[in-house]
Structure formats: C-alpha cells, structure tokens
Amino acid sequence: MNHFTLTAILVSKDAIRFTPAGIPVMHCQLEHSGQANEVGVARKIQMSVEAIAIGPIQKDLEQMDLGAQAVFEGFLAPKTLRNQRLVFHITHIQLKN
Template sequence: MNRLQLTASIVEREAVRYTPAGVPVASCTLQHHTEVVEAGIPRQVELTLPAVAAGEVSGKMEGCAMGIPMLFTGFLAKKHRNARTLVFHITELQDLGKD
C-alpha cells in the first residue's frame, strides 16, 4: 500500500496550472519538523518535500495559509517515469486547528 500521512506546513506555493483536460493542479513545498524515537533514542526529523494536489483538493490547498501545520494525506510517486525524485500527491488535507 502506498499511503502517506504527514503533518507539515506549506512553505512555498506555485500558481495553479491546468492539465490539457482542464483539471487544476496546485504545486507546493511542504516542511515537516518532529521528534521521533528510533531504537530507544530521541531523534529530530526535519524535511522538505515537493507536493501536488489535483482537482478539488487543489482549491483547498490554495486556501491554506502558509506556515500553518496541516494534516496531509496522499501517496508518493515519481515526478515522471524516469525521475528519481518522489513527489507527495495530496488527496486529502485537514486543518489541525479545526475539530
């Protein structure tokens, strides 16, 4: 199964573009900071990750304030067939400040 949930903040955002079929696509960069325990030892984890959202979710992502933690759900895929870089494809997002 390819499913990722990540609490992160949007730190960069590009203008919405449209596919030839007219589907809106929003691209951004997410930033994540946390502490996890690995082998009994606390470890600081910081990462940035390129992400995209298509369709209705792209509009929701565009409405998100930058720098505010959100819960993003989706999957990882290569940027294109021969790429080595992974991109987080967002399928759901949730404002952590709202119940």
C-alpha cells in the same frame, strides 16, 4: 500499500495550472519538524517535501495561508517516468488549529 501522512507547514505554493484534460494542479512545498522513535531512540527530523494537489483537493490547498499547519494525507510517486525523485501527492488536508 502506499499511504503517507505528514503534519507539516505550507511554506510555498505555485500558481494553479491545468492538465490538458482541464484538471487543476498546484505544486507546493511543505516543511516538517519533529521527532520519530527509531530503535528506541528519539530522532530529530527536519525536512522539506515537494508536494502536489490535483483535482478538487487543489482548492483546499489554494485557500490555505502560507505558514498554516495541517495534516496532509496521500501517497508518494515518482515525479516523472524519467525522474524517479519522489513527490507527495496530497489527497486529503485537515487544518490544525
């Protein structure tokens, strides 16, 4: 199963573009900072993640303010067939208060 959940801050978002089929797409950058337990030891994690919102979820991302924190859910996939760098495809956003 390919399911990814990340609590992160929205740090940038690109302008909306459309696929040839007319589906809205928005690229963004998320930043996460926290810790994870690895072999019984707390490990500090700070990372930036390239993400994309396609279709109806794009509207939720568009309405978010930069600096807003949310729980993002989705899956990881290669950027393109030739570029195997992973991109987080957002399928659900839950804003944190």
